[in-house]
Amino acid sequence: MNSRFSTAQAAVALAIAAFLVAFLVYPVLTVVYVAFTNADGTLTFGHFASFMQISLMRESFANSLYVALMTVLVCSLIAVPIAYFTVRFDFRGAVLVQTLGVLPLIMPAFVGASAMQLLFGRSGSVNLLLSAWFDVTVPIMDGLNGVIFVESLHYFPFILMNLTVALANIDTAMEESAQNLGASGLRLFRRVVFPLAMPGYVAGASLVFIKVFDDLGTPLVLNVTNMLAPQAYLRVTSIGIEDPIGYVICFLLVGFSIVAMWGSTLFLRGREYATLQRGATGLARRRLSPWQTAFAYAWIVVVLLLVLSPHIGVLLLSLSKVWSFSVVPEIYTLDNYATVFTDSSRMIGNTLLYCGLAALVDVVIGTAIAYLVLRTRLPGRQILDHLATVALAMPGVVLGIGYLRAFRGIELPFTDTALTASGLIFVLAYSVRRLPYALRSCMAALSQVHVSLEESAQNLGATRARSIRRIVVPLMAGGILAGFVTSFVTAAVEISETILLTSRESLAPMSYGIYLYMQSIAGRGPGAALGVIAVVMVGLGSYASHRYLHGRSIALEAGRPG
């Protein structure tokens, strides 16, 4: 090309940049700015000093770190053995393990939390049985333990999936050559297998850390407020949007998330080994000895039961009239669903509207960024990619508070409604936060479309725009759809931003409804029913896009010239 890019490309890039700056960078910077300035705008570290002087804040800080690190540890304990079994041994539990990888993710942690309380709480099913049979109880749901337990069961798939892929990508020849040179057993594992799989583990673990450190919904539902995110929420909602301590907390949340993400990126740099040679297979599989088989299956069954417990609990809860101080509910009913459909159909509608629009925005921006990054030589195009990806490390609480603060007093054109009191704010918040998912999906899809497919269209007379419309987008359709679904379903169960941004119940999406119902004993039933609806929605969406993508990739594979 004569010039390295066209004006149309530059215009699209600028529009996306403007969107990201306005709805991602600006709100977050506002939060940071407030944390570091006095009311008159002068720089100060006083808010930090006050923060450190409040013992509840110090305690919350310590608790958040403790919970996040412990969750990573517990997740690792669950995931590492399973990943190793599946990849290493000739083991017929692949379907079980795949199920394990997906089931927890479709049940939002804050939805399952109430049910877990009923199953594992002090007077929950398990402890009722244990005290009846053995006269002991296990305080697994007490305070921080509860948060760690619930979050671990929800997030361990991140480590499981990353680690499984990393292990599966190790070439047999890597291991065999080590054996050939005399390494075996633990030494072989420590010196070759483990270092090669490390990048996968670190990627998963850092993600778990960030997610747990920033989570608001689960602690709130479990009534644990002495952690950072709940404190930020409580400060801002009870003391007010002006309270600087809330912003200090937000700064800490953002800081730790970015450091964790940046740290794992630094660690991964140069370690993304392309270990799989052409035509080679993963690690050699060995037969399990009988006792190893028994242990592997036992482990997986235990984890599966634990993983299923929130699902079962929520389902039971949604079908129960009363459930307290009993192992299982005593009276079953469908009333909760009736209640939900009469009272909360508006919330379901809101969710479909907000998340649908947000996901649409995501795939449009995602496709555009993917194209700009992979197919043009526009200067600075990588910045868009990085900027959009940073949203991954932005805690929902921070973005929520940032929106409230940055956009206060801004009214929608031609109406008297404030932006922060409209449904639009949800669409914006969801689209910014879920953009990285859609973007990854679009990037992956576009990188599968060879440039020559586009060039041949141009060669036959299609302009750049026409070749994008007729060739590139149709070939990306699977990835775009997967991106849409991922954005949609993850936005549908988003709770942190949702709690903060809900100004009126009529505007609330169903995730807020679940949270609200779960606050009262009487509301648990309908809350669980709404949760079941959400989980079914998420599950079906994920399954459909997975099926579609799978079929699609086979078709495209077959279409590749030999």
Added chain:
Amino acid sequence: MHAGVKVQIEHVALAFGSTKVLRDIDLLIEPGEFFGLLGPSGCGKSTLLRIIAGFNRAQTGRVRIGGEDITAVPPWNRNVGMVFQSYALWPHMSVAENVAFGLEERRLPRSEVRRKVAEALELVGLAAFAGRRPGQLSGGQQQRVALARTIAVEPRVLLLDEPLSNLDARLRVHMRRELVALQRKLGVTTLFVTHDQEEAMTTCARIALMDQGVIQQVGTPVDLFDRPANRFVAEFVGTINLLHGRLERAAGGGDGVAFLSESAGPLSLPLAEGIPGQGEASIAFRPHGVLVAERASDAARVWLSGTVTEREFLGEFVRYHVRAGTADLIADQPHYFGVRDFPRGAQVRLGIDPGQVRLLQR
């Protein structure tokens, strides 16, 4: 079909960063010619093709098609048909939809699109496959679809980027004959990029041999083989023996010169037209012009002594690697029933036909 448009490439140069991919390329391709761009991978031949198609823009120089300067025209307005190495068939469209694409982009009426698609598929013998997806076709069939898709729009020039490299050896020979026959029928000016000299020599009327972004020689296949312009051409096209040394006037002022090889010793050669009397030079001769014998017999030949270091039996001929002085020479002897065979280690005489020796400037 646009029969007979001339393609001119004038002083085209392109660098990616500090890597000079093309340096001052000048080419004239005659109307209706089947022209080859030959060279090792990375020589710039594909880049040159992409410049003609408009996917790369030359930093300097121009490209003219039929006299019209198209240097600044975007790819979609050039009407230059390109067949991609990977075929680049769109997997989400049927064979007929693939072929129809370019016609639709030209806003032809539906009935005409249908007629031209049928014609193009008929031409490549794939009329029965119109409804299939590319993924359901064999490599050779995909290749034909790519060809049909390109010729359906009746381009002014046909560009073929290593179109046969994804086919197996047998099919490749078959397809290259079909390609030549098709080009003859259509009469469209065709540029054929390949790294395979056999492919280029059997199909192309003329070839530009490229190396390191420079055209080393343009000529007919016979020109390239018989009169290589430099050492690169001599070594790239076919197998050749090269000796480096000095030319000197033969003692006694006869009509010959002495070539003092650095490795093989002195050789006396007849002074032919165009050969300078003296100075640094290289001589080149083909293995099949060298006779392997027990003793010097034919006085018209120049004889060297050597030892057989390697013997390869190839059926039609035997290839001897012979060490003469410090030079390793190759001699191909036709093989037939009962011919004298020399084992490894045998002392032999090599008879070089002076008429087959080419002199190359250093």
